[in-house]
Amino acid sequence: MKSKEVRERIRRGEFQKNTSGACDEYVQANVVILPKEFAFDFFLYTYRNPKACPLIEVLEAGEYESRLAKGSDIRMDIPLYHVFINGKLHEKRGDIRDLYQDDYVTFLLGCSFTFESQILNNGIYLRHVDYKKNVAMYKTNMETEPAGRFSGPLVVSMRPIANEHLEKVIEITSRFPNMHGAPVHIGDPSKIGIEQIECPDYGEFVEMKDNETPVFWACGVTPQAAAVRANIPVMITHAPGHMFITDWTNDDFLYEIGEKIPSSSE
Amino acid sequence: MKSKEVRERIRRGEFQKNTSGACDEYVQANVVILPKEFAFDFFLYTYRNPKACPLIEVLEAGEYESRLAKGSDIRMDIPLYHVFINGKLHEKRGDIRDLYQDDYVTFLLGCSFTFESQILNNGIYLRHVDYKKNVAMYKTNMETEPAGRFSGPLVVSMRPIANEHLEKVIEITSRFPNMHGAPVHIGDPSKIGIEQIECPDYGEFVEMKDNETPVFWACGVTPQAAAVRANIPVMITHAPGHMFITDWTNDDFLYEIGEKIPSSSE
Structure with missing residues (x-):
């Protein structure tokens, strides 16, 4: 369509679900x-x-x-x-x-739907899409630059990515600077102030396999x-x-x- | 310095002239x-x-x-x-x-001082710099995109460039998108609504030689x-x-x- x-x-009013x-x-x-x-x-x-x-x-x-x-x-x-x-x-x-x-x-x-569609087109698996869940999102210990009344932590989305596809996923998302761009962190969640990866602040957690790494992107929930x-x-x-x-x-x-x-x- | x-x-107060x-x-x-x-x-x-x-x-x-x-x-x-x-x-x-x-x-x-310094560093002649004059600027027939109370014509600066250096000057200025970037017009002034090239709306005119072409850039006087x-x-x-x-x-x-x-x- x-x-x-x-x-x-x-x-x-014929289409009321998420897009x-x-x-x-x-x-x-x-x-x-x-x-x-x-x-x-x-x-x-x-x-x-x-x-x-x-x-x-x-x-x-x-x-x-x-x-x-x-x-x-x-x-x-x-x-x-x-x-x-x-x-x-x-x-x-x-x-x-x-x-x-x-x-x-x-x-x-x-x-991020823009880069997700490109990741999927490259044959790379995204579990939250497969499970039809909202991506997991977390408040971090990284502060945004304040402006006037607006301030607060950077919120990130997390996607478990198979280690063999890490490089490709970084490359794809880097090419969309207007859709959050390259990841802000890869690997250890505690480095960016996330204590319980199973308990996102928004969205839903999906399990992570041994051959996968958590990858974090700046998220549109931040503003x-x-x-x-x-x-x-x-x-x-x-x-x-x-x-x-x-x-x-x-x-x-x-x-x-x-x-x-x-x-x-x- | x-x-x-x-x-x-x-x-x-020890430096009061133009920069x-x-x-x-x-x-x-x-x-x-x-x-x-x-x-x-x-x-x-x-x-x-x-x-x-x-x-x-x-x-x-x-x-x-x-x-x-x-x-x-x-x-x-x-x-x-x-x-x-x-x-x-x-x-x-x-x-x-x-x-x-x-x-x-x-x-x-x-x-544009940023790209001018780069043009001069490449050994290309800029007459208004040589003559210590303000660059010639013109209102054009190109309208800017209005926003709220703000609107008006695009104002351009013009520099006569030797034909043999045209390509190089375009290349240099294209690489400074945050300093007006590539020219908006090259050649015939009447195409952008400039009737008398000798009579700029701001700044000062400098003569143009036979082997030179007028090159026009978006100008910071516009806003x-x-x-x-x-x-x-x-x-x-x-x-x-x-x-x-x-x-x-x-x-x-x-x-x-x-x-x-x-x-x-x-």
């Missing part, structure tokens, strides 16, 4: 919607933390059509929204048109966690796994092997 | 200081127009030490400031400490022009040519040949 068709099914595996070749995005009053600080937070918050688009206050998806409506083209009031999850719903205000600013961030901690009056995000599907393909964001991949913090 | 030494001389050629190996930056109320729109304008507005740092409201220059003070380390009130140049001065407010946000943008047009109550910038000198070297921002150079608008 084309991305536009899936968005239309979502809009009509993992839907429209594999299209870029899916994390979504954060905030009042403009907080938008500069959040923009700066993404600029200073590009691995966790790889910005792919910013809509202006009151805008709801993404330039990455013609005819889209960010207020109803996501299967499930989370509404946070004063930093607490207040409501889950499938349409936010009646909540959306003229001063709301929308940020779209790259998502959500920072925004919750910032305790702002109202913030709306996608529900984990229920992403915004753009018309851009994964290949549009792929860098060639051998390129130096820049980041705004360099 | 080291960048820090020049900044200290500027701070003591072209001072500290050749260090990155110099365009500076725009705005009240936070307008900072999100301006941030978005730079994000949407990366060739004209290559962001290299954003300071938070009230901050005045750049992370790119330890011990610096953005309120007095620039030889000459321009103060705009309601979109009009109101005052030129060498110190803005008594004007600076807690809600002022500072943006640093890459500057200043957009900010003036936006008619905001107060904005402070560097005076043209009187830049902020960082501790980063030009090489820190150099990309290797053969790399695909990304931009946020891709």
